[in-house]
Amino acid sequence: MKKILCFILTAFLVFLNMSVLEALMIHQTAIEQEFRQENLPPFNELMISWNADRPEKGKYLFYVSVKTNDWSPWLLYASWGSDGQTSFVSSEKDAPARVYQDAVEVLAGNKATGFQIKIVSEDSAVLNRIHGLHIYMNSDKTQEAKQTIAYSSPVFLNVKGVSQMTLDHVRHTDLCSPTSTTAVVRYLSNNSEIDPINFAKRSWDSGFDIFGNWVFNVAQAAVELGPTWNCWVERLSGFDDIYQRLHRGTPVIVSVRGPLTGSAQAYRTGHLMAVIGFDSEQQKVITMDPAFPADAQTITFYDLSDFIQAWNRRGRVAYVYEKKIN
DSSP states (O other): OEEEEEEEEEEEEEOSSSSOOOEEEEEEEEEESOOEEOSOOOBSEEEEEEEEOOOSSOEEEEEEEEESSSBOOOEEEEEEETTEEEEOEEOOTTOSEEEETTEEEEOTTOOBOEEEEEEEEETTOOGGGEEEEEEEEESOTTSOOOOOSOOOSOEEOOOOOOOGGGSSOTTGGGOHHHHHHHHHHHHHHTOTTOOHHHHHHTTOBTTTTBSOOHHHHHHHHHHHHOTTEEEEEEEOSSHHHHHHHHHTTOOEEEEEOSOOTTOSSOOTTOEEEEEEEEETTTTEEEEEOTTSSSGGGOEEEEEHHHHHHHHHTTTTEEEEEEEOOO
């Protein structure tokens, strides 16, 4: 039996500068049978993150529709459940938007001002197993990162290094995202037994045959961390956001594209690493970069300006972790 589950959400705005609203983050706080959010600031990209216990049987199907002049058809965003996870290229003729892997894209230079989300559950994938839903909307992913505060205070989070190159997996060179996420989740949960190879299996996107699907890695992180944590994907406004989260005790995983001076490889097609600290004296970003050949070599220091440029090339994507307040 299938049940259609929809969520009422409440929104808070994330301003990337003092005058122009460029991004919006919405987090679930209540549940209803139907959900529709309209009259939002214009956006052309949307990403959905969910936090749930993985069902023992069955799956969730996530659908989305966006409003430009009219509502788009329902587009299948993701399937996630007991037997794995799949993202899609989901579009219809003359539709104003499409789903491609991690994101909903509004097409032809248009902007949307509303969205709808529908979750269809199958078998034992029931509503009360979902404890978080996070919607990110963006209108300019190419904008340069901003710096508004002085990074004068050092910070270091003792995230233990994990090299993807040492993993006994035939595709270990592709495992930067699950390896980085495993290291962060081990730190946040104080559980060193979390296996990066199993984590990779549970975040592998069968639709695209990749291990780097952003929302699937975040979904598996939420499985490991449990309902006391919120986990989501968004494009941050700049290093300020990372720096402040580090001082609150949470690492941030970022996507970069090279060149990046001192990196293990060229990272020409993109790479994921965990930001775990900042050396304020040298103005260097401290990362757990899993591309290095040994665990002990993964704690690396990158020049702040080099890091920001490499992060900008991937639109400042970040996996964000936040402990819930009781």
